[in-house]
Amino acid sequence: MKLIVHYNRQNFLILTLLFIFSGISSYLLTKQVLLYELDESLESSMERAKAYVRVSRNLPSSTVYDNLRIVTTTTNKPIDSPYILYSGEYYPENNHWHLGRTLEFTVYLQGQLYNIKISKPLEGIRHITYAVVAITMAMILLLLAILAIINRFFISRLWKPFYETLYSLKNFRLSNRGTIEFKKSKIDEFRIMNEHLSMVTSNASKEYHLLKEFTENASHEFQTPLTIIRSKLDVLIQQENFTEEQVELLTDAYGAVTKLSALSHSLLLLTKIENNQFGPQQALNLQDVIQRKVSQFEEIWEDCQLSYQLQVHPATIQINPDLLDILLNNLFSNATRHNQPNGSIQIQLQDKFLRVSNTGIKVALDGEKVFSRFYKSTVNNHNNGLGLSIVRQICISSQISPYYEYAEEQHHFMLRWT
Amino acid sequence: MKLLIIEDEQSLTKSIHSYLLQSNFLCDAAYHYEEGKEKLDTNAYDCIILDITLPGGSGLDLLQHMKRRKVTAGVIIISARNSLDDKIAGLELGGDDYLTKPFHLAELTARVNSIIRRKQFEGNNIIALDKLTVNMLDKTVKSGTDEIHLTKKEYKLLLYFISNRNRIVTKEAIAEHLWEEQASLGYSLDFIYTHIKNLRKKLMDKGCPDYIKALYGMGYKFAADETPRA
Known part of the structure; x- marks a missing residue:
């Protein structure tokens, strides 16, 4: 859920509650105030009526019209303190109940006790109350509408720098040399966030490149001692009078040096591909390249007693030529190395699709792990397990998707590109 | 045949030296930039085996120096860096061959022979x-x-x-x-x-x-x- 949606939900819930509460409270308050006013005016009418009785020695004339209604009756029950109550009167003419407030009190006039009721209608109050409530509600509704509009346009504009930062972060790659650019924002929070983010990302990529450099330098530093070991062995074996045991020791040492140099060569190659140190891509005629590569391998396959079938159709691919050479070398030698005596290799090339299939162990390999570094199937352990991860790394840098399948007792390595 | 090995690793130089000696090559050794420069200026060689990373300077600078001095010896660059850029730079500056470490001494000998053949026996192949x-x-x-x-x-x-x-x-x-x-x-x-x-x-x-x-x-x-x- 977006922050703005979440915020709007909370906001509207609270505002709706506020809306209801303020409606009710404005209704009650207005009504209360107006009632109080009415009651006060009833009391002043009472004072005036009492004064009239005292001065004119006459009862106020009864009236049933207008806002004021005075009804005088004789009574023998005095009312000590005047009281106010709700009253209602039915008007049969228009079939309507008129509600009002009535003040009841008693006066003495010439020894006779009179009960006087002064009434005022409530109609006016009701209408004013409704009007006030309606105005209040309308104002709050308007406020809500304005808030919604502000949220929609203003707040989403306010958050724009945040989304822009997110977008820049999404495009951030550790392996890219360039530092990440964040748009400048006038808002402190976003400015601080961007400053921190660019510090963190530039530190991370600096560390990453230092590590890369270290790996590269370390691999390079290996080369000289390896050369020394190899050259010493080269000189040593020129002495001819070795026993069989010594020969075995020497060959083992020699083999290990060869393996180690192949390993560091592969690791350096991987680093170089990852660092995009190869030249630009170009459109290559894959059919020609594959036919040339096959003729290079023909001899090796013959020596390994492998048969091969080649099925090629015209195809082009966007890739650096050196990388393509390494890619094919690795794919073909993988198919050669993991084959069986009298096995076969099939190479099939179509537009935007290459498949190299080989016979070999009769068990499917782990399709997930087969392209990862140092993955070794249990049977064959001579190689360093980097060949197919170099294939994968070249594929990544050249926008090719590699995959593996085992079907009909054949291991299929496939490449697809667009 | 007289060779100069400019390489800072003494033990590697020693191996190269003793291996090439068996092929009747006389070898001279320089272990850093200045020494290499000095020997190049005072002696004539048929072939030079040159490391790129040297104490005191780069082998590529020595190549430039040789070009200025019009030294005609063949040059084999030996480098730990198997980078195409280094290779191209080295060959453009007048190197005749480029060999990446670790190499076989037999391979180095073959390359030295081929360069000397090319340089010395012009017309006689x-x-x-x-x-x-x-x-x-x-x-x-x-x-x-x-x-x-x-x-x-x-x-x-x-x-x-x-x-x-x-x-x-x-x-x-x-x-x-x-x-x-x-x-x-x-x-x-x-x-x-x-x-x-x-x-x-x-x-x-x-x-x-x-x-x-x-x-x-x-x-x-x-x-x-x-x-x-x-």
């Missing part, structure tokens, strides 16, 4: 070895007057053996020479045997003695002596 005559120009091999027809690989193999004659060469070194980086892809090296067997048979069919000796487990040795020039 014939190697005479015991009964064998190799014409480098049209790539033909003769035993006496009989021509021996060799495949590309067999011819390459024979030249390699001649460069490293009377020396034990390992299977790994041969494979790397014949198949270059494909050899490091980790196949068994047994198929080299087929090529050696074929070459040996072709030579012996044309009346050559059995030059190629297999040394159990170690590799091969090509035993023949250079025919003295008349």
Whole structure:
């Protein structure tokens, strides 16, 4: 859920509650105030009526019209303190109940006790109350509408720098040399966030490149001692009078040096591909390249007693030529190395699709792990397990998707590109 | 033949020195930039083996220095960096060959031989070895007057053996020479045997003695002596 949606939900819930509460409270308050006013005016009418009785020695004339209604009756029950109550009167003419407030009190006039009721209608109050409530509600509704509009346009504009930062972060790659650019924002929070983010990302990529450099330098530093070991062995074996045991020791040492140099060569190659140190891509005629590569391998396959079938159709691919050479070398030698005596290799090339299939162990390999570094199937352990991860790394840098399948007792390595 | 090895690793220089000495090359050694420069200025060499990363300066600068001084010696660059840019830079500055560490001494010897042949015997592209005559120009091999027809690989193999004659060469070194980086892809090296067997048979069919000796487990040795020039 977006922050703005979440915020709007909370906001509207609270505002709706506020809306209801303020409606009710404005209704009650207005009504209360107006009632109080009415009651006060009833009391002043009472004072005036009492004064009239005292001065004119006459009862106020009864009236049933207008806002004021005075009804005088004789009574023998005095009312000590005047009281106010709700009253209602039915008007049969228009079939309507008129509600009002009535003040009841008693006066003495010439020894006779009179009960006087002064009434005022409530109609006016009701209408004013409704009007006030309606105005209040309308104002709050308007406020809500304005808030919604502000949220929609203003707040989403306010958050724009945040989304822009997110977008820049999404495009951030550790392996890219360039530092990440964040748009400048006038808002402190976003400015601080961007400053921190660019510090963190530039530190991370600096560390990453230092590590890369270290790996590269370390691999390079290996080369000289390896050369020394190899050259010493080269000189040593020129002495001819070795026993069989010594020969075995020497060959083992020699083999290990060869393996180690192949390993560091592969690791350096991987680093170089990852660092995009190869030249630009170009459109290559894959059919020609594959036919040339096959003729290079023909001899090796013959020596390994492998048969091969080649099925090629015209195809082009966007890739650096050196990388393509390494890619094919690795794919073909993988198919050669993991084959069986009298096995076969099939190479099939179509537009935007290459498949190299080989016979070999009769068990499917782990399709997930087969392209990862140092993955070794249990049977064959001579190689360093980097060949197919170099294939994968070249594929990544050249926008090719590699995959593996085992079907009909054949291991299929496939490449697809667009 | 006089060679100069400019390389800061003394023990590597020593190995190269003792290996090349067996091929009758006189070797001089320089262990840092200034020493290399000094030796280049005071002596004449036929071939220079040059490391790029040197204490006190870069081997590439030395190449430039040699170019200015018009030193005619052939130069083999040996570098730990297998980078195409270094290679191109080195060759553009006048290097004749580029060899990436770790290399086989037999490979280095073959390259030194090929450079010296190119530089020294201008117009004379014939190697005479015991009964064998190799014409480098049209790539033909003769035993006496009989021509021996060799495949590309067999011819390459024979030249390699001649460069490293009377020396034990390992299977790994041969494979790397014949198949270059494909050899490091980790196949068994047994198929080299087929090529050696074929070459040996072709030579012996044309009346050559059995030059190629297999040394159990170690590799091969090509035993023949250079025919003295008349």
